Amino acid sequence: MDLEKLIKQIHVKQSFLCIGLDTDLEKVPPHLLQEEDPIFAFNKAIIDATHHLCVAYKPNTAFYEAYGLKGWKALGKTIDYLNANYPEVFTIADAKRGDIGNTSTRYAKAFFEEFGFDSITIAPYMGRDSVEPFLAFENKHTILLALTSNEGAYDFQTQKVDGMALYEKVLQTSKTYKNAHNLMYVVGATKASFLGDIRKIVPDSFLLVPGVGAQGGSLKEVCHYGMNQHVGLLINSSRGIIYASKNGDFAAMAALKAKELQQQMQEELKSLGR
């Protein structure tokens, strides 16, 4: 998907919400376990109930890989369902990959071509030749981990290298990669106060911001420090939306939670005159 389409969706839906499909069979309503494919049945119900409130879905592949072949099949059915029924929605494979060049190319083929995702999350640790194979795919987006939402982010990402924090070095250096226009970055909502400095380095890039809801990040703060002239944010919530209820009303309750975030986003857009 090209970025203009994504930006248009943000304005049409008055939302920059990404819903995380982190589907865990221990948390889905028990009646779904009778279905032939309970993971897909859950995802389909959530997607059908929320697609008008969000602009992106982000299945985290760990939740599918945990079920082996059955999980991979459910992931395949989920992305096929999204692409067939809601092609306007941006899709993110949250796989956090990255390896030597020829291996990265295989990962890129798997998620961009075989599955048909619009984007993938990538760890920057192995450097340029591990990231550029993903960037070679036009109209596909590589979302590089910059400053993550977890406590461990302070172990390495904020440590100084050449007078700057390592996450700043990641942002700065990645801008020199071939096809850098296909880059986006992950910044955790729990690190909102860093967003001002991050915007000085990557003023125009889209940022995927997980960590509102269950991890306690503030949507208001993220918008305050992180919005750019194209909005430039995809704010993710997974557990806070998809597990709003364990009963027959789970999809309607998920939609209610998504609507609460969408309305806050609409207010933020309004205050910026958009």
Ligand SMILES: O=C(O)c1cc(=O)[nH]c(=O)n1[C@@H]1O[C@H](COP(=O)(O)O)[C@@H](O)[C@H]1O
């Ligand atoms: O890459 C990510 O999406 C990610 C990066 C990060 O720094 N923090 C983070 O929580 N995530 C992912 O975002 C989702 C957050 O889920 P909730 O905390 O349930 O909203 C999970 O799939 C995480 O793996």
